[in-house]
Amino acid sequence: MEILAIRDLKKSFGSKEVLRGLDLSVPEHSIFGFIGRNGAGKTTTMKTILGLLQTDSGQIYVMGEKVHFGQTRTNRHIGYLPDVPEYYPYMTPLEYLHFCGEISGMDKTDLVTRSNELLELVGLGQERHRIKGFSRGMKQRLGIAQALLNRPKLLICDEPTSALDPVGRKEILDILLAAKEQTTILFSTHILSDVERICTEAAFLDNGRIAMQGTIAELRSMRPSDGFIIETEQKETASTLIKAFGDLKATERNSLTFHGSKERFFDIMRYIAENRIPVQRIERIEPTLESLFLEVTK
Amino acid sequence: MKTLFALMKKEYLETARTGKLIILVLLFSLFGVMNPAIAKLTPWMMEMFSDSLAESGLTVTNVQVDAFASWTQFFKNIPMALIAFVLIFSDSFTKEYKSGTLLLALTKGLSRYKVVLAKTVLLLFLWTLGYGLCFAVTCGYTAYFWDNGQTDHLLLAAAMWWLFGVWILSLIVLFSSLLQNNTSVTLCTGGMAAFAYLLSVMPKVKTYSPVLLMKTNFLLSGVEEAEAYMEAIVTAAVSTVIFITISILNMNKRQV
Numbered sequence: 001m002e003i004l005a006i007r008d009l010k011k012s013f014g015s016k017e018v019l020r021g022l023d024l025s026v027p028e029h030s031i032f033g034f035i036g037r038n039g040a041g042k043t044t045t046m047k048t049i050l051g052l053l054q055t056d057s058g059q060i061y062v063m064g065e066k067v068h069f070g071q072t073r074t075n076r077h078i079g080y081l082p083d084v085p086e087y088y089p090y091m092t093p094l095e096y097l098h099f100c101g102e103i104s105g106m107d108k109t110d111l112v113t114r115s116n117e118l119l120e121l122v123g124l125g126q127e128r129h130r131i132k133g134f135s136r137g138m139k140q141r142l143g144i145a146q147a148l149l150n151r152p153k154l155l156i157c158d159e160p161t162s163a164l165d166p167v168g169r170k171e172i173l174d175i176l177l178a179a180k181e182q183t184t185i186l187f188s189t190h191i192l193s194d195v196e197r198i199c200t201e202a203a204f205l206d207n208g209r210i211a212m213q214g215t216i217a218e219l220r221s222m223r224p225s226d227g228f229i230i231e232t233e234q235k236e237t238a239s240t241l242i243k244a245f246g247d248l249k250a251t252e253r254n255s256l257t258f259h260g261s262k263e264r265f266f267d268i269m270r271y272i273a274e275n276r277i278p279v280q281r282i283e284r285i286e287p288t289l290e291s292l293f294l295e296v297t298k
Numbered sequence: 299m300k301t302l303f304a305l306m307k308k309e310y311l312e313t314a315r316t317g318k319l320i321i322l323v324l325l326f327s328l329f330g331v332m333n334p335a336i337a338k339l340t341p342w343m344m345e346m347f348s349d350s351l352a353e354s355g356l357t358v359t360n361v362q363v364d365a366f367a368s369w370t371q372f373f374k375n376i377p378m379a380l381i382a383f384v385l386i387f388s389d390s391f392t393k394e395y396k397s398g399t400l401l402l403a404l405t406k407g408l409s410r411y412k413v414v415l416a417k418t419v420l421l422l423f424l425w426t427l428g429y430g431l432c433f434a435v436t437c438g439y440t441a442y443f444w445d446n447g448q449t450d451h452l453l454l455a456a457a458m459w460w461l462f463g464v465w466i467l468s469l470i471v472l473f474s475s476l477l478q479n480n481t482s483v484t485l486c487t488g489g490m491a492a493f494a495y496l497l498s499v500m501p502k503v504k505t506y507s508p509v510l511l512m513k514t515n516f517l518l519s520g521v522e523e524a525e526a527y528m529e530a531i532v533t534a535a536v537s538t539v540i541f542i543t544i545s546i547l548n549m550n551k552r553q554v
Contacts (some may be wrong), residue, residue, distance in 0.1 A: 052401065070410065072405075084399075087399060099307075100403075103403060103406055
């Protein structure tokens with residue numbers, strides 16, 4: 001089932017066209033990576049899903065319900081974590097979660113247990129201080145807690161890891177992975193290693209449109225292999241191979257890379273076998289999301 | 299209703315924890331004490347200056363002060379308290395736009411009209427609290443020194459001034475729903491008050507200007523009767539409701 005569907009979404013700010021007919025479909029129980037450069041329109045797309053921005057044309061459906069600008073009943077299905085979440089600094093995390101629960105009409109007893117449970121999940125269970133003195137990482141974690149509070153069907157995170165140090169990033173990614181059991185996650189980013197680590201599906205946003213969309217495996221298979229690495233046991237044999245095949249390139253002491261046709265590769269293999277050259281490893285270079293991203297957004 | 303109550307609770311917590319509530323209480327109490335104090339000290343001050351006044355040809359005879367002088371001071375000083383109130387509380391909406399705190403609340407499916415209502419109710423509560431405090435303190439001291447009964451239509455005059463404050467609050471809400479920053483909200487509120495003042499000096503329309511509600515002197519001294527203020531009271535009350543309604547409509551269309 002589709003949790004989120006966007007059809008032909010267009011949005012301009014003045015003369016600047018940000019979204020030019022965006023189509024997107026997010027299936028249930030996926031962690032969906034929404035990838036694009038800075039300024040590609042990721043935040044704009046997310047804000048239109050939340051009904052915070054008026055669209056020029058196109059439709060957005062959340063759980064099959066149409067999103068209307070301004071009066072956003074569909075937001076009851078959504079949990080949102082903005083790129084830089086801001087809270088009322090004079091509240092404690094628990095007070096803030098209670099406030100969030102009360103304005104979204106949660107049941108009192110459920111709210112108490114749910115907020116304690118979530119604060120434990122994000123590691124703020126023992127925090128009694130006001131939000132005023134919180135670090136970015138702590139705010140980001142509280143952000144996930146408030147976003148998950150009313151058990152949303154769709155969790156939207158806008159670059160949740162961009163401004164964090166490696167430890168903070170890992171913590172957030174782990175929390176998102178844990179949240180996957182309960183919800184579908186759409187998260188925007190330009191950090192591709194994060195996508196490779198936790199996402200099941202991804203879409204590349206370029207020039208206001210989706211340039212490519214699919215599961216991570218599908219995306220990888222869209223691009224043929226980048227070549228092979230051949231590592232010989234001795235440096236001398238590596239030099240012999242380079243002499244015999246001009247298109248092999250030395251990368252390290254006894255490691256060579258090859259980019260060329262299959263036939264040419266089999267020639268090299270035959271040469272290795274015939275001359276009994278001792279080889280440590282032969283490995284296919286897998287296409288990375290990064291190379292794919294660079295190609296798509298060229 | 300539960301949501302609205304939660305929002306109002308949050309607004310109150312904000313006022314209390316950011317120290318604004320205590321400032322409000324202190325400020326309005328101070329103004330309250332000042333009114334009878336100035337009235338009480340007037341004869342003494344006149345005596346102090348009598349020499350220099352005599353040099354310029356003015357003779358000070360026995361100066362009599364009464365409750366009327368104290369209440370005149372009250373209505374003379376309360377505009378300053380209202381200006382301070384506007385300066386302290388005009389950022390109620392704009393600081394939320396700026397920090398993005400409202401954005402998170404709205405993504406939880408919160409109806410926008412409730413934001414406007416909660417903030418309006420809290421501003422109304424705070425204004426009533428501050429104004430009431432100032433009035434009560436002045437009333438207490440005036441009763442102690444003189445007799446409040448000497449003043450005509452005191453309660454009506456006080457209620458009229460309160461209504462003028464409410465009208466100004468509705469302007470803060472209106473401009474907050476339209477504008478992005480605190481300075482423009484304050485300036486536009488001031489601008490509208492100035493416009494209402496201009497109306498109050500134009501012969502044909504002056505009875506309709508809410509600014510008339512500030513001119514309580516004639517009412518207190520018994521020169522004017524309550525009927526003279528009816529149009530201004532109705533204009534202020536009706537326009538307050540209209541301003542709040544427009545604010546809600548604006549808020550519903552606002553891109554945050």
